[in-house]
Amino acid sequence: MNLPKQWRLKGQRYRLEGQRHSDGRVRFPAQPAKLGEPQDAWQPYQLANTGELFSWTAQRSNRSEFDHEPIVIVGIIKLADGCLITAQLTDCEPSELQIGMAVEAVTRSWGKVGEDDLLVYGYKFRPQLID
Amino acid sequence: MQQVFIAGTACTAVREHYDRSLLDLALEALRGAVGSFDPSLIEALYVGNALGDTLSEQSQLGAYIAGAAGLNCEAVRVEAAGASGALALRQGYLAIASGQADVVVVLGVEKATDKLDAAVQASLALGLDGELERAVGLTLTGGWALLMQRYLYQYQLPATALAPFAINAHANGAGNRNALYRFAINAQKWANAGQIAEPLNMLDCSTVADGAAAVVLVSERYAREVAQPIAIVGSASSSSTVALAQRPDLLWLEAAAASGTKALQQANIDRDAIDLIELSDPHGIAAALSLEALGYAERGQASQLAAEGVIAKDGALPLATAGGYKARGDVGGATGVYQVVELVAQLRGQAGANQVAKAKTALAQCLGGVGATAVTHILQVAEV
Numbered sequence: 201m202n203l204p205k206q207w208r209l210k211g212q213r214y215r216l217e218g219q220r221h222s223d224g225r226v227r228f229p230a231q232p233a234k235l236g237e238p239q240d241a242w243q244p245y246q247l248a249n250t251g252e253l254f255s256w257t258a259q260r261s262n263r264s265e266f267d268h269e270p271i272v273i274v275g276i277i278k279l280a281d282g283c284l285i286t287a288q289l290t291d292c293e294p295s296e297l298q299i300g301m302a303v304e305a306v307t308r309s310w311g312k313v314g315e316d317d318l319l320v321y322g323y324k325f326r327p328q329l330i331d
Numbered sequence: 332m333q334q335v336f337i338a339g340t341a342c343t344a345v346r347e348h349y350d351r352s353l354l355d356l357a358l359e360a361l362r363g364a365v366g367s368f369d370p371s372l373i374e375a376l377y378v379g380n381a382l383g384d385t386l387s388e389q390s391q392l393g394a395y396i397a398g399a400a401g402l403n404c405e406a407v408r409v410e411a412a413g414a415s416g417a418l419a420l421r422q423g424y425l426a427i428a429s430g431q432a433d434v435v436v437v438l439g440v441e442k443a444t445d446k447l448d449a450a451v452q453a454s455l456a457l458g459l460d461g462e463l464e465r466a467v468g469l470t471l472t473g474g475w476a477l478l479m480q481r482y483l484y485q486y487q488l489p490a491t492a493l494a495p496f497a498i499n500a501h502a503n504g505a506g507n508r509n510a511l512y513r514f515a516i517n518a519q520k521w522a523n524a525g526q527i528a529e530p531l532n533m534l535d536c537s538t539v540a541d542g543a544a545a546v547v548l549v550s551e552r553y554a555r556e557v558a559q560p561i562a563i564v565g566s567a568s569s570s571s572t573v574a575l576a577q578r579p580d581l582l583w584l585e586a587a588a589a590s591g592t593k594a595l596q597q598a599n600i601d602r603d604a605i606d607l608i609e610l611s612d613p614h615g616i617a618a619a620l621s622l623e624a625l626g627y628a629e630r631g632q633a634s635q636l637a638a639e640g641v642i643a644k645d646g647a648l649p650l651a652t653a654g655g656y657k658a659r660g661d662v663g664g665a666t667g668v669y670q671v672v673e674l675v676a677q678l679r680g681q682a683g684a685n686q687v688a689k690a691k692t693a694l695a696q697c698l699g700g701v702g703a704t705a706v707t708h709i710l711q712v713a714e715v
Binding site for chain 2: 205209255257276284294299322324
């Protein structure tokens with residue numbers, strides 16, 4: 201993770217900005233048009249911030265940047281608008297998790313960047329507090 | 332197109348080779364594969380390697396290794412995460428098939444133990460989507476765990492349903508002197524193993540270790556001079572999206588299915604003609620999804636093949652006869668070349684305690700990342 205990239209990706213990481221196709225399909229994150237597609241086929245779209253847990257894992261062997269955390273829980277979320285997104289799960293224990301449970305997006309720290317240890321933030325998901 | 336044959340093969344033992352460098356391992360495998368063949372005939376070297384930049388802090392491995400071997404020829408490193416070696420083999424195959432060369436060498440090499448586990452995990456995770464998966468903390472093992480968790484839910488299976496893949500791999504690894512783990516495990520040990528990335532436990536996760544494997548590929552002109560040449564009758568690769576969440580069907584390895592179909596079509600054989608098989612099997616879920624993608628099992632039912640002994644050494648479709656990722660050891664980007672070295676030994680009747688009877692045709696499929704790259708080769712006993 202580095203600062204210029206975090207700045208460039210602030211829309212997707214702070215606001216869950218994705219894209220919607222004229223036929224109703226939704227995708228994340230925003231991407232250039234695929235070969236053969238009109239350049240304006242996909243328009244900016246803010247994704248739903250609630251959904252259900254599609255899959256999850258609790259990692260106990262982690263990479264250097266996350267090695268200080270004994271467990272990193274990562275899930276795939278199926279958002280209310282049908283889009284899948286991979287995200288860390290927070291405010292929960294592995295024993296609470298079940299596929300199909302309702303979850304909601306929150307903005308949380310993703311870690312520190314650069315020699316000044318600047319905190320960078322982004323989306324995580326937690327069990328939904330209120331239906 | 333020219334026919335392509337495998338002449339020489341060799342591999343190092345898979346170990347934590349703390350006293351040996353990447354070059355030491357590469358040169359041992361190259362010397363073994365080239366044997367008494369005249370090195371001046373070698374027209375190209377293709378090196379499959381995934382982790383060299385980060386763990387050995389060395390790029391330009393083609394020239395680096397060719398120089399150490401005394402080869403002054405085209406030298407290329409091929410990278411596609413865990414599929415690097417298989418894709419290097421395909422580049423070698425294409426060089427000969429196209430008529431550009433008559434003799435090339437393909438090397439798979441990985442030196443993982445110069446760094447500690449967290450750094451190895453970071454290097455392996457480069458095969459994931461950097462902005463969407465690695466940035467949120469996912470590891471390569473975690474990626475497969477996400478697939479396994481969904482698989483168990485969707486098909487209403489217990490985690491133990493996938494245990495027979497690791498048990499089979501360890502049973503075979505016990506008979507392979509080059510294997511990292513030469514001991515058997517049983518269902519109870521598997522069930523009691525600690526979690527690594529739930530639901531993947533320690534005995535359902537391969538160990539990344541050091542090793543190198545090499546093969547010499549030749550055209551028909553040179554194959555006539557080789558004892559027991561093995562023909563590559565099918566070679567195909569395909570790709571799908573790297574990010575799991577962007578796949579239309581999380582539990583379908585699209586690239587594995589496409590490359591397998593293409594390779595079988597090229598070989599002009601049905602999948603039932605395959606006598607034994609090597610897959611990317613760092614976890615039981617990877618083997619199960621690959622078997623389903625190749626059409627050997629209906630979706631959600633691959634674990635039955637393992638439970639019923641179909642994948643055992645004396646079964647209808649022996650899998651991982653040298654121990655697979657789990658027992659032979661996970662040699663990262665070198666794996667695709669190891670698979671072929673092991674299958675050639677089977678087809679030549681040189682597999683010792685793990686020999687499969689009457690093996691004539693074999694399939695090797697190797698995946699990169701969580702199946703975003705897939706490379707399939709089909710090998711056959713040749714008559715030249």
